[in-house]
Amino acid sequence: MQGLEGIKVPVHTSNQVCSIHGIHMVYSDRFPTPFCEKCQQEELAKTKKQFDRANTEKIARNDLKRLSLVDNHSEYKHTFDNFEAQDGTKEWQMKGAARQLAGKYYQEPHLNMNVIMYGTPGEGKTHLAMAMLNAVNQYSTPPQKCIFINITSLFLAIRNSFDNPMEKWTEKYAVRTLSNADLLVIDDLGSESAMNTSKGEASQFVQRILYQVTNKQHRIIVTTNLTMDELRQTYNPKLVSRLLAGSKGSQLDFSGIKDKRY
Numbered sequence: 593m594q595g596l597e598g599i600k601v602p603v604h605t606s607n608q609v610c611s612i613h614g615i616h617m618v619y620s621d622r623f624p625t626p627f628c629e630k631c632q633q634e635e636l637a638k639t640k641k642q643f644d645r646a647n648t649e650k651i652a653r654n655d656l657k658r659l660s661l662v663d664n665h666s667e668y669k670h671t672f673d674n675f676e677a678q679d680g681t682k683e684w685q686m687k688g689a690a691r692q693l694a695g696k697y698y699q700e701p702h703l704n705m706n707v708i709m710y711g712t713p714g715e716g717k718t719h720l721a722m723a724m725l726n727a728v729n730q731y732s733t734p735p736q737k738c739i740f741i742n743i744t745s746l747f748l749a750i751r752n753s754f755d756n757p758m759e760k761w762t763e764k765y766a767v768r769t770l771s772n773a774d775l776l777v778i779d780d781l782g783s784e785s786a787m788n789t790s791k792g793e794a795s796q797f798v799q800r801i802l803y804q805v806t807n808k809q810h811r812i813i814v815t816t817n818l819t820m821d822e823l824r825q826t827y828n829p830k831l832v833s834r835l836l837a838g839s840k841g842s843q844l845d846f847s848g849i850k851d852k853r854y
């Protein structure tokens with residue numbers, strides 16, 4: 593008698609017949625309760641499939657940390673749970689709005705919607721953007737590929753790729769990775785413009801990347817310390833309109849919140 597893993601297991605044929613497969617059940621000295629070998633095989637195949645699916649999902653959910661570029665690794669810990677907000681305050685308003693928008697991304701995986709979170713430093717924009725991404729990443733089934741890109745980190749990585757062949761973040765890799773995400777955070781848009789050593793050139797390759805990405809990617813959460821007018825002065829106006837497109841009703845103004853950094 594051929595066992596499931598190819599091991600010979602001595603079994604005896606029972607009088608009982610499987611009601612599903614219509615074949616005689618078997619039993620052995622170690623397992624005296626008769627069972628159907630076909631049923632057992634199917635059960636095993638089902639368990640294996642569930643295991644494979646769970647594994648695939650786990651790998652997909654790990655893409656967030658595998659593919660993202662954060663300013664600081666502690667930012668992965670930002671969630672709605674650890675965002676403090678007293679009822680009725682501006683923090684509370686922003687948290688509620690961010691939660692609702694995250695719910696939309698979660699419920700409608702193909703919804704084209706950009707979110708702009710703007711204000712001044714330390715107001716919790718990055719925290720809430722990561723909280724939204726973490727929530728969608730954790731709960732979406734099937735998983736949505738969620739990627740967080742701090743724009744200054746991207747700028748530095750790509751600049752590094754110009755003369756370091758080991759750097760994986762080339763312009764081409766960035767365009768592909770950012771375009772293929774199901775949900776993308778672009779954190780601190782405009783911050784890299786302050787790092788221009790040779791003015792123009794730096795923002796040029798970032799702009800070139802963002803221009804190509806926004807051609808295809810319509811689910812972007814942007815955080816920025818620039819005003820909408822400053823954004824238009826910093827970037828190609830056409831790029832800014834693309835980023836703002838589909839953000840009606842999803843532009844969150846954080847101004848008025850006290851700086852949380854000390």
Ligand SMILES: Nc1ncnc2c1ncn2[C@@H]1O[C@H](COP(=O)(O)OP(=O)(O)O)[C@@H](O)[C@H]1O
Binds near residue numbers: 670675677714715
């Ligand atoms: N309401 C909040 N509850 C808990 N931590 C907060 C809150 N707002 C901001 N922080 C923390 O303060 C720091 C600065 O916030 P951050 O989200 O980076 O601000 P911004 O992106 O607007 O400059 C982060 O460490 C963040 O986790």
Ligand SMILES: [Mg+2]
Binds near residue numbers: 779
């Ligand atoms: Mg920030």
Ligand SMILES: [Zn+2]
Binds near residue numbers: 611629631
């Ligand atoms: Zn059976």
